[in-house]
Amino acid sequence: MKTKTPLKSLGNQTSYAFSYDFNLLETFENVHQGRDYFVEFHCPEFTTLCPITGQPDFATIRINYIPQAKMVESKSLKLYLFSFRNEGEFHENCVNRILEDLIKLLEPKYLEVLGNFTPRGGISINPYANYGIPNTKYEEMANFRLLHFNLAK
Incomplete structure (x- = not known):
């Protein structure tokens, strides 16, 4: 039995956009x-183009979040x-x-x-950005994780 959902893309024929589109995102x-719990997305097939050369850049994007009302x-x-x-887009901008x-x-x-981008010219770029609700333990967590990012490497 198929469940009805207000989501537009789930359960329908996949149609890909070939230019950036925020409006593709949906929530439930x-x-x-x-x-409190983490949700992690591991997206190993992310691609974008170098804004200068037009050459493709490949990355694994990891997204972790603690949801509030929406997922x-x-x-x-x-x-x-x-x-x-x-x-x-430059890697950091993505x-x-x-x-x-x-x-x-x-x-x-x-x-x-x-973003764990594959090397180009012998250098890989791995930008990291985070956010926590201001004036809460989540902001403290964001500051701590940013200050201690990749110290083990």
């Missing part, structure tokens, strides 16, 4: 709002990330734009985005 209600629907996230495919878009969409308690 977090039914566990009384509990991001995974197929819509996949389609949204795919929409970067023909965008000319990660920060994803972070800002998901903050706007979800209003999460905590959110972090890491």
Whole structure:
């Protein structure tokens, strides 16, 4: 039996956007709002274009968040990330734009985005950005995680 849902992309034929589109993102209600927990997305097939050369850049994008009232629907996230495919963006801009878009969409308690880009010219770039609700333990968590980012490497 098929369940009816207000989500547009889930359960329908996949149609890919070939330019950046925030409006592809969809949400559903977090039914566990009384509990803090992490949701992690591991997106190993992210691509974008170098804004100078037009050459493709490949990355694994990791998104972790502690939801509040809304959750991001995974197929819509996949389609949204795919929409970067023909965008000319520096790695750091991609990660920060994803972070800002998901903050706007979800209003999460905590959110972090890491881009592990494959090397070009012998150098890999791995930008990290995070957010926690201001004046809460989540902001303290964001500050701590940022200050201690990749210290083990």
